[in-house]
Amino acid sequence: MMQNDAVLKSHGIKPSLTRMMILDYLKAAKKHPNVDEIYQALQPKIPTLSKTTVYNTLHLFTEKNVARAVMLKDQENRYDLASHPHAHFQCVKCNEVFDVFRLPDVQLDGVLPGAQVQDVSVLISGVCEACQAKEGTRHE
């Protein structure tokens, strides 16, 4: 796998230590962390870390197409790596977010004449299996 410094350089970002550690965190993250989660996780390792730096870095990553802001039915942004496109499923009952690894086929031919498409994000909402089971037994 490409090293973090090479990944950043190839996107025109100077690979500072902080930036590499945030990239590391995004690579390892199973969920879709928000800014505070990233800050809380890295603050012990970088005692001087500021939340503003996390914001700055994620804006930079998003602008340079290293990461992507995932818009969920939340009041806050969550992030993942731009290199692994996938759709998300969010349960309307428990708000849990699941990755949809088998990407739905989004057919865009002729839908947006003239526009230069950079990214397609798909957010599916509904009731997850666990919550359906709960409803079934509870007779709500």
Add this chain to the structure above:
Amino acid sequence: MMQNDAVLKSHGIKPSLTRMMILDYLKAAKKHPNVDEIYQALQPKIPTLSKTTVYNTLHLFTEKNVARAVMLKDQENRYDLASHPHAHFQCVKCNEVFDVFRLPDVQLDGVLPGAQVQDVSVLISGVCEACQAKEGTRHE
């Protein structure tokens, strides 16, 4: 077309005057209004209207599947009617939002076994035609 009171009743919502007027506004809206726009537009007609009521009503509409929160790369929610599914395109340069009327074909078969899908929202981002033209002439 079905009258507003009938629409609301059929979704289990008591059709108060305020609710019908907010529904009216959503029906007529060409763009995707945020809470403040709805409030500003209706406040002259309902002088006692409170912004909290607009929030309450939109939450109710969303819960009862009359309206839908559209998540864009903004810090605020925008709303449209749940009855007219469509995708959205947002330009990363000017932030303008365009409806995508020819809905992209999203193939979900087998992608989410067990889940009960209620809604699929597609947000396409990229550079719109106008912004491409600007870039081309300005040599940025």
Add this chain to the structure above:
DNA sequence: TTTTAAGTTGTAATCATTACAAAAATAGTG
């Protein structure tokens, strides 16, 4: 009417995000 519930309102709090200017670190140059 009297009682109860539903709908609406205004104020104050919450909290993610941004603005901004200073401090620290890094790179470039003589």
Add this chain to the structure above:
DNA sequence: CACTATTTTTGTAATGATTACAACTTAAAA
């Protein structure tokens, strides 16, 4: 190395959408 310019990081204060909540008003039920 010393000096300067640039980039990166930091902390504090503001912004602004959203929520909490309790009071008030209207409508429905008894």
